[in-house]
Amino acid sequence: MSVMERLDQDMKQAMKDRAALKLSVIRMVKAALKNEEINKGRLLSEDEVLTILTRELKQRRESLHEFEKAGRVELASKTREEIDVLSAYLPAQLSEDEIRDIVREGIAATNASSKKEMGKVMGAIMPKVKGRADGNLVQKIVSEELPS
The missing domain is CATH 1.10.1510.10 (Uncharacterised protein YqeY/AIM41, N-terminal domain)
Structure with missing residues (x-):
């Protein structure tokens, strides 16, 4: 439905x-x-x-x-x-660990090597987590996972 x-x-x-x-x-x-x-x-x-x-x-x-x-x-x-x-109308939310796994996959897929490429990583990740994770949390995790 x-x-x-x-x-x-x-x-x-x-x-x-x-x-x-x-x-x-x-x-x-x-x-x-x-x-x-x-x-x-x-x-x-x-x-x-x-x-x-x-x-x-x-x-x-x-x-x-x-x-x-x-x-x-x-x-x-x-x-x-x-x-x-x-x-109640949104899909089940992803845990922080699940988001972290998706972020790591996104970093590997985009070959990002610094925080300067955060936009590229976010662009690759957001369609995968749409509606299932808060964008601010995803951004925070991407920032933590990317080297300076």
């Missing part, structure tokens, strides 16, 4: 269950996906859907950080719940 189909089914179920937060998050995601379809003038591929879901999740994580920093406990709590709802 595609992510879009799951979103439709879960939206119907959230309406039946009167799960206001889940319904709100699903509607927001569906609106973002619909806007992207309109902009592109075609239906989105599964990969594009995952990209948008990842972007929405990243926005929530950034908001959570800001709410916690400002001491806004009620907003931070709501944002954590939104993150949980969004996370």
Whole structure:
């Protein structure tokens, strides 16, 4: 079942269950996906859907950080719940060790020998981890694995 189909089914179920937060998050995601379809003038591929879901999740994580920093406990709590709802639609996240293995393969494949070639390595790795790893974590690991 595609992510879009799951979103439709879960939206119907959230309406039946009167799960206001889940319904709100699903509607927001569906609106973002619909806007992207309109902009592109075609239906989105599964990969594009995952990209948008990842972007929405990243926005929530950034908001959570800001709410916690400002001491806004009620907003931070709501944002954590939104993150949980969004996370359910993304593939399982890779562990740090799995990412490190992929990074090492990417370094070997691109013959990168210094941090100056980090962009080349990131370009080779990101399609492999798309939707399954945080880009900042991947960048940190690439930086650690490449010699100065």
